[in-house]
Amino acid sequence: MAAPSSTCWPLDSHTIGKHQVLQSYMQAWLPILSSGFPRLMFIDGFAGPGEYKCGSPGSPIIALDALIQHSYKKHISSQVDxxxxxxxxxxxxxxxNLVKTRFPKLPSNVNVHFIHGVFDxxxxxxxxQIQxxxxxxxxxxxxxxPFGVTDxxxxxxxxxxxxxxxxxxxxFMYSxxxxxxxTPTFENSLDSLFGCPDWREGRNIADQEKRKEFFYNLYKQQLKRSGATEYGGPHCQDSKPTNLS
Ligand SMILES: C[S@@+](CC[C@H](N)C(=O)[O-])C[C@H]1O[C@@H](n2cnc3c(N)ncnc32)[C@H](O)[C@@H]1O
Incomplete structure (x- = not known):
C-alpha cells in the first residue's frame, strides 16, 4: 500500500483487525497494570488523524475509549498519560480537535499529550524527560x-x-x-530498523516465503536482544501487528 497524502484515508480490513487487537489488549492491560503502578503511559508513535474517511475511529480514539468506556473504569486509579x-x-x-470534541471532559486521572514530531x-x-x-x-x-521503514x-x-x-x-512492514x-537510499533506515546489518542477507533469498520469514525472524531476534521477553503475535504476515513485551 502506498502512503496516503490526504489527512484521513479509507479504512481497510487489516486495519480493522489491528484495531480489534488494540482495543482488547488495552482493556486487559489497563486494569492489570493499574493495580501495581501509580502511573502508566500509552504511546501511539504513529498516531494518524484519529479517524478514517468513513468516520471510524483511529488508534488514539480506540485507546482512549478502552479506558474511558471500561467497565472497570472506577478500579483504574493510576494516572494514565x-x-x-x-x-x-x-x-x-x-x-x-477530534479528541477535544469527543472527550470535552477527561477523567481526572487521564492526561493527553499531542506531539507533532517524528517517532524516534x-x-x-x-x-x-520521564526518567x-x-x-x-x-x-x-x-x-x-508506521507507513514505512524510516524512523x-x-x-x-x-x-x-x-x-x-x-x-x-x-x-511489521514487510512489503x-x-x-x-x-534501494541504496534506504540502507541506513533498514540498518536502524533492524539494529544490525544482517538484513542484507535477505536480498539473496529468492523464495518469497522464505525471504519474508527471514526478515521477520531477524526482526524478532533483534527485539529479543533489545529486551523483549515474550512474543504474542502472529507468524510472518504482511503488515500484521507483532506484539512483544
Ligand atoms: C499507518 S498510519 C497510523 C494509523 C493509526 N495508528 C491508526 O491505527 O489509526 C501512520 C501514521 O504515521 C505518520 N508518520 C509517518 N512517519 C512518521 C514518523 N517518522 N513519526 C511519526 N509519525 C509518522 C503518518 O503521517 C501516518 O499518519
Whole structure:
C-alpha cells in the first residue's frame, strides 16, 4: 500500500483487525497494570488523524475509549498519560480537535499529550524527560504503526523495553522492507530498523516465503536482544501487528 497524502484515508480490513487487537489488549492491560503502578503511559508513535474517511475511529480514539468506556473504569486509579505522536501537521491538528470534541471532559486521572514530531526523536526525548522526573522508566504500552521503514529504530524499541513491564505493539512492514531492500537510499533506515546489518542477507533469498520469514525472524531476534521477553503475535504476515513485551 502506498502512503496516503490526504489527512484521513479509507479504512481497510487489516486495519480493522489491528484495531480489534488494540482495543482488547488495552482493556486487559489497563486494569492489570493499574493495580501495581501509580502511573502508566500509552504511546501511539504513529498516531494518524484519529479517524478514517468513513468516520471510524483511529488508534488514539480506540485507546482512549478502552479506558474511558471500561467497565472497570472506577478500579483504574493510576494516572494514565496518553502521548500521541504524529509527523504530519494536518493529521496532528485533526487529531487534537477530534479528541477535544469527543472527550470535552477527561477523567481526572487521564492526561493527553499531542506531539507533532517524528517517532524516534520524540520517544527518546519523552523517555529522557520521564526518567529525569522519576529516575526510572514507567510501564508503557507503545503502538508502532508506521507507513514505512524510516524512523522506527531498534534502539528506540530498546529504550521502551528498558522497563520490563512495557509492551510494544508493532506493525511489521514487510512489503516496505521487501521493496526497499535493494534501494541504496534506504540502507541506513533498514540498518536502524533492524539494529544490525544482517538484513542484507535477505536480498539473496529468492523464495518469497522464505525471504519474508527471514526478515521477520531477524526482526524478532533483534527485539529479543533489545529486551523483549515474550512474543504474542502472529507468524510472518504482511503488515500484521507483532506484539512483544
Ligand atoms: C499507518 S498510519 C497510523 C494509523 C493509526 N495508528 C491508526 O491505527 O489509526 C501512520 C501514521 O504515521 C505518520 N508518520 C509517518 N512517519 C512518521 C514518523 N517518522 N513519526 C511519526 N509519525 C509518522 C503518518 O503521517 C501516518 O499518519
Amino acid at each position: 496518553f502521548y500521541f505522536l504524529e509527523k504530519d501537521e494536518s493529521r496532528i491538528n485533526h487529531l487534537t 526523536a520524540s520517544v527518546t526525548e519523552l523517555l529522557n 529525569l522526573q522519576s529516575s526510572r522508566q514507567l510501564p508503557c504500552f507503545a503502538m508502532v504503526d 522506527n529504530a531498534m534502539d528506540t524499541m530498546a529504550r521502551v523495553l528498558a522497563n520490563p513491564k512495557s509492551e510494544l505493539y508493532i506493525s 516496505f522492507i521487501n521493496r526497499f531492500k535493494v
